[in-house]
Amino acid sequence: MDTAPINFDDFGMDAVSLAGPLAAKLAAIRDAGFAQVMLSATDIAGHPGGVDAAARLVRASGLRVTGFQVLRDFEGLSGRLHDYKIDIAKAMLAMCSAIGSRVLVVTSSTSTHATTDPDVLARDLRKLAMLAVPLGIRIVYEALSWGRAVREFPDAWDIVCRADAPNLGIGIDSLHAFAAKSSLDDLDILASDKIFLVQLADFMWQEATSTEERIDTARHFSVFPGEGVHSRALAELVTRLDAIGYRGDYSFEVFNDDYGQLPPAVVCERARRSAIWLSQDVLQRSMPLPNQIRLRGRGPSS
Amino acid sequence: MTSSASTASAAAVTDREQILDASNPLGIDGIEFIEYATTKPQALGQVLETMGFHPIARHRSREVLLYRQGGMNVIVNAHAAAGPRTVAPRETPVIAAVALRVRDAAAAYRHVIEAGAWAVPTQVEVMELNIPAIHGVGASRIYFVDRYREFSIYDVDFTLIPTVDPRPPALAGMRWFGIVQYIGTDRMEDWIEFYGELFGFRTVPDAERYGILPKGRILKSPDSSFFLQLIEPKPGIVDVEPEETLQRVGLGVPDVLAAVALLRTRGVSFVETGDVHPDARGALTEGRLGGVMFELVHDARPV
Numbered sequence: 378m379d380t381a382p383i384n385f386d387d388f389g390m391d392a393v394s395l396a397g398p399l400a401a402k403l404a405a406i407r408d409a410g411f412a413q414v415m416l417s418a419t420d421i422a423g424h425p426g427g428v429d430a431a432a433r434l435v436r437a438s439g440l441r442v443t444g445f446q447v448l449r450d451f452e453g454l455s456g457r458l459h460d461y462k463i464d465i466a467k468a469m470l471a472m473c474s475a476i477g478s479r480v481l482v483v484t485s486s487t488s489t490h491a492t493t494d495p496d497v498l499a500r501d502l503r504k505l506a507m508l509a510v511p512l513g514i515r516i517v518y519e520a521l522s523w524g525r526a527v528r529e530f531p532d533a534w535d536i537v538c539r540a541d542a543p544n545l546g547i548g549i550d551s552l553h554a555f556a557a558k559s560s561l562d563d564l565d566i567l568a569s570d571k572i573f574l575v576q577l578a579d580f581m582w583q584e585a586t587s588t589e590e591r592i593d594t595a596r597h598f599s600v601f602p603g604e605g606v607h608s609r610a611l612a613e614l615v616t617r618l619d620a621i622g623y624r625g626d627y628s629f630e631v632f633n634d635d636y637g638q639l640p641p642a643v644v645c646e647r648a649r650r651s652a653i654w655l656s657q658d659v660l661q662r663s664m665p666l667p668n669q670i671r672l673r674g675r676g677p678s679s
Numbered sequence: 680m681t682s683s684a685s686t687a688s689a690a691a692v693t694d695r696e697q698i699l700d701a702s703n704p705l706g707i708d709g710i711e712f713i714e715y716a717t718t719k720p721q722a723l724g725q726v727l728e729t730m731g732f733h734p735i736a737r738h739r740s741r742e743v744l745l746y747r748q749g750g751m752n753v754i755v756n757a758h759a760a761a762g763p764r765t766v767a768p769r770e771t772p773v774i775a776a777v778a779l780r781v782r783d784a785a786a787a788y789r790h791v792i793e794a795g796a797w798a799v800p801t802q803v804e805v806m807e808l809n810i811p812a813i814h815g816v817g818a819s820r821i822y823f824v825d826r827y828r829e830f831s832i833y834d835v836d837f838t839l840i841p842t843v844d845p846r847p848p849a850l851a852g853m854r855w856f857g858i859v860q861y862i863g864t865d866r867m868e869d870w871i872e873f874y875g876e877l878f879g880f881r882t883v884p885d886a887e888r889y890g891i892l893p894k895g896r897i898l899k900s901p902d903s904s905f906f907l908q909l910i911e912p913k914p915g916i917v918d919v920e921p922e923e924t925l926q927r928v929g930l931g932v933p934d935v936l937a938a939v940a941l942l943r944t945r946g947v948s949f950v951e952t953g954d955v956h957p958d959a960r961g962a963l964t965e966g967r968l969g970g971v972m973f974e975l976v977h978d979a980r981p982v
Binding site: 505 | 817868871872876
């Protein structure tokens with residue numbers, strides 16, 4: 378493998394893109410030159426030996442944890458359903474903390490039992506943010522393109538602004554933005570320091586209009602940036618985020634049935650090509666100077 | 680601090696008509712006790728006694744002692760708690776809990792849980808009080824106590840040590856001034872929001888400083904009776920995020936230098952380095968037992 382020093386520390390893979398046990402996933406991601414990994418609750422909950430053993434593996438890998446996902450259908454519920462979801466949220470926060478993640482990803486609710494009242498959605502997210510404070514966790518709220526009330530990132534932004542909690546921010550997912558045909562001009566309304574995460578993926582067809590198509594595309598047919606048909610838009614998305622001052626992490630949010638039956642190293646190589654394309658050709662990042670101190674991230678690049 | 684006349688009239692209105700003060704949703708009325716956890720309770724007890732605290736009572740079922748001087752209660756807990764995010768007592772004492780006096784403990788507890796606090800499952804023995812608690816910073820807890828007027832929580836769970844004065848006066852007029860909390864990098868806004876949302880704490884202007892260690896941000900309790908000082912790590916290359924913890928308590932005194940002189944005669948040493956040394960604004964005791972320290976702060980508030 379080409380190991381020439383290329384700085385793509387801001388880009389990370391998602392363990393969910395890979396087949397195999399957690400240890401093999403982490404090793405493949407690290408060996409491909411990535412410095413960070415997004416973890417899913419399923420990676421951790423199903424790990425033999427439990428959460429603590431999984432947490433030890435993650436720490437030993439040397440990879441920084443981009444975030445932990447995903448809390449679904451959380452906001453807008455009432456009564457017993459609300460109490461139930463608070464319990465689930467607390468369990469997710471506890472796992473998130475245990476594996477050393479400072480970020481929990483929450484996707485907009487798809488539940489027909491949830492209200493669409495934005496103030497109620499905001500109130501629930503604010504409560505979640507308060508629950509996350511003692512654990513040192515930031516909440517990332519992300520629009521699912523098949524969400525009930527919140528389907529596009531400007532909708533999520535509105536809720537995050539209403540909730541107004543310092544540890545609550547927005548996540549942007551390129552696949553949902555393309556599926557929902559969100560206007561990239563709307564990126565200009567965002568405050569870059571309230572964008573806590575960007576997840577990148579593409580797909581192989583121009584449109585995903587129905588809810589079923591969108592779910593199918595996101596869960597089975599998403600590909601790495603540069604592999605799909607929206608490469609130009611994806612490059613524009615990343616460039617515009619950079620232009621408004623976003624300096625946070627980019628995580629490849631790729632769920633693909635083909636990748637799930639290939640050796641992790643093969644899939645990681647595709648991710649690596651994608652990261653190099655984005656960092657070199659799109660963002661034109663260079664290697665940091667030898668004495669340049671990076672306060673965030675503990676990648677092996679220096 | 681506050682205009683005593685307006686406070687008194689507001690209190691009269693509240694008492695008569697049960698009108699809730701929106702700026703003090705829990706009806707916070709100061710600190711009921713500070714709890715330390717340690718496996719060396721006698722060693723900590725000696726340190727507390729040099730500071731003027733007296734052992735008053737012991738817990739009926741656990742290795743827990745109550746120390747007191749004036750209006751300040753300190754609990755020394757050597758009893759290992761079970762469950763996640765609890766303080767396992769170590770040799771080095773840590774501040775394991777703060778108990779807040781509130782109007783109605785059950786209502787206060789419901790209010791903060793609804794706003795996003797973590798409940799601490801209580802483990803009470805037969806005939807013991809169930810004091811509601813939530814998780815605070817790190818492994819610490821925040822208790823809510825509403826029995827502090829006619830009778831106290833100690834009447835139920837504690838047995839008085841025979842022959843001791845249960846109400847020893849405070850040395851040098853000491854009273855609770857505040858608590859210093861160490862926080863992580865970029866965590867200032869998170870904690871300000873947390874204490875504001877759940878308890879009604881408000882930040883004081885940066886120009887308003889107390890003591891001789893003016894770092895970080897200061898929050899005032901909604902009843903204006905005590906302060907929280909939040910201190911971030913020194914800027915620099917932070918590779919391992921430092922622990923967030925309740926670092927020390929602050930004791931208010933009307934005359935710092937007189938208090939320092941008195942405490943020195945009792946064997947208390949004070950930090951005297953280039954920047955930090957006792958003066959009229961405050962003083963810091965030298966760390967004992969691996970880090971237990973007390974900050975004296977000039978406190979001009981009326982008693």
